[in-house]
């Protein structure tokens with residue numbers, strides 16, 4: 491997806507936290523709770539208009555910036571930011587999940603839900619408020635939230651501070667559900683953006699695939715998976731991978747997600763892995779481990795594309811050098827190509843070389859063959 495080689499490791503997917511740790515910021519939800527709600531750095535949204543949904547989406551982004559630009563400035567610029575605070579959501583992203591639910595009724599009949607990449611926790615808040623609305627529901631419903639970062643507690647939400655690229659995290663989720671599969675998995679995961687769009691898209695795609703991998707461990711047949719996706723140039727590749735596992739895959743853009751952002755959400759309904767599929771986390775790109783024994787993979791876990799050798803196998807070997815005098819003793823004589831190139835890019839260089847015009851301060855007088863025009867441009871090139 492990108493022309494640049496980058497080693498994608500779970501560590502890279504963890505940039506979101508390392509960045510904040512590096513710069514000594516408090517975990518987002520703590521900052522939200524402890525610091526006044528002030529605006530993020532001036533122009534933050536404009537600097538990175540395409541990377542909405544990253545850590546800046548939470549309401550704590552400007553805690554360190556003080557009141558330099560006025561408390562109400564961000565409120566004016568971003569209605570969802572303001573509403574999120576008024577309605578008590580930890581991040582404006584809450585509205586994205588609420589609006590997705592309005593369209594797809596995601597929460598209908600859900601008893602076990604997983605929120606991947608959950609911090610600071612606005613999606614978990616939505617799950618908690620929606621799924622546990624009635625008293626009896628509050629007892630039956632289980633919500634598990636996973637993030638690399640610690641998150642302030644939420645009613646009815648079990649938290650795992652862990653990495654979604656690890657199989658141990660999948661096992662921990664299943665343990666909390668007492669062996670039962672989840673009805674719904676949501677993932678709003680985002681690594682911290684680098685600003686290099688190809689790389690950002692690539693890392694986001696890898697995070698989505700990691701979310702899909704862990705989902706295949708925990709989701710029930712027919713269950714729903716919702717995840718953030720960057721609609722970059724290779725997005726169709728991701729759609730086709732998701733289509734292998736779900737009956738219906740749609741890409742949705744909630745109103746609260748900025749139009750200037752390439753962020754969207756895939757809503758994948760009707761989980762139906764290929765028959766015989768064994769959930770695994772072995773994405774060699776993520777793990778960088780090439781010692782997986784692919785021969786051990788069977789059925790739909792192993793895709794074999796047929797390889798066919800065509801033509802008479804006793805025919806000439808295209809990698810071998812043969813003598814000019816072939817068998818049968820026929821005299822060799824050079825035959826020119828049937829159709830030489832009509833205007834090859836090296837034509838000018840051949841002309842210069844042939845006429846001894848290359849790397850000379852002054853071109854020697856040269857004789858032109860009959861009908862051959864001297865190109866004044868070539869002449870000046872040779873002189874300069």
Ligand SMILES: C[S@@+](CC[C@H](N)C(=O)[O-])C[C@H]1O[C@@H](n2cnc3c(N)ncnc32)[C@H](O)[C@@H]1O
Nearest residue numbers: 506543607609610611612613638653654678680
């Ligand atoms: C945009 S925030 C999520 C916001 C959240 N949905 C909410 O509404 O508050 C993205 C989160 O992804 C988390 N993340 C990134 N890579 C991760 C990984 N490999 N495992 C777990 N969490 C990860 C980051 O720590 C960050 O908190």
